[in-house]
Amino acid sequence: MRTSSTFARFFIGLVLLLGLAKPDPDPLQDYCIANTNTPPPFFMNGAHCIDPSLASTTHFVTSALSKPGNTTASQFGYSVTIANTTNLPGLNTMGLTMSRIDIARDGLVPPHWHPRASEVTTLLKGSLLVGFVDTSNRLFTQQLRVGDSFVFPKGLVHFLFNLDSVGPAMCLSGFSSQAPGLQSAALASFTSKPGIPDEVLRAAFKINGQDVAKIRRNLGG
């Protein structure tokens, strides 16, 4: 009896603690315009603020997402342009950001995840096959048409594939963190520096040494 109530208290405490965990801290003031001119001499969570009396409208506006990215610069045929504290200093501490994703015909944003943010994407041009896999290994996938939106839960592996072999696709994504972070399944596994030992990759993917070398080469690792 006593043990189970201790356990229950511990469990409730743990649940409360997890419930309080937030991706980004709440701002303690109206805004905290990122000071991008003088790099802080120490590391902190987010960026320094400028003096609030120096804030102007320009700190809250950016045209960074207005132009298409260069999809041929990526081996997978996509380009992500993200608003961050450099091009939109007013988003510092707001717990959100947006990105523009351009995907060439037959292009793919390969399976990846954002460790710090959930994402909602709206397709503005073309058609996209999107999907994510949850922690029970279940796939949720959908073919999006222009105007459709799709949510990728925080930290779960997902992809965006342009099914259209003729035209490019373009979508806008919102994120629940000013710094969502991005990790690619393929690149993290095969092109890290230094590399994950071959024997680990052979065992993990049930492939031989030549396969490991070939995949590393294909991915530019």
Ligand SMILES: *[C@@H]1O[C@H](CO)[C@@H](O)[C@H](O)[C@H]1NC(C)=O
């Ligand atoms: C796009 O990237 C490719 C490959 O890096 C480069 O050759 C090309 O000049 C770039 N195009 C533009 C418009 O920057």
Ligand SMILES: *[C@@H]1O[C@H](CO)[C@@H](O)[C@H](O)[C@H]1NC(C)=O
């Ligand atoms: C913002 O994004 C640009 C382009 O990707 C990058 O060069 C810059 O370092 C980023 N700034 C921050 C604070 O992450």
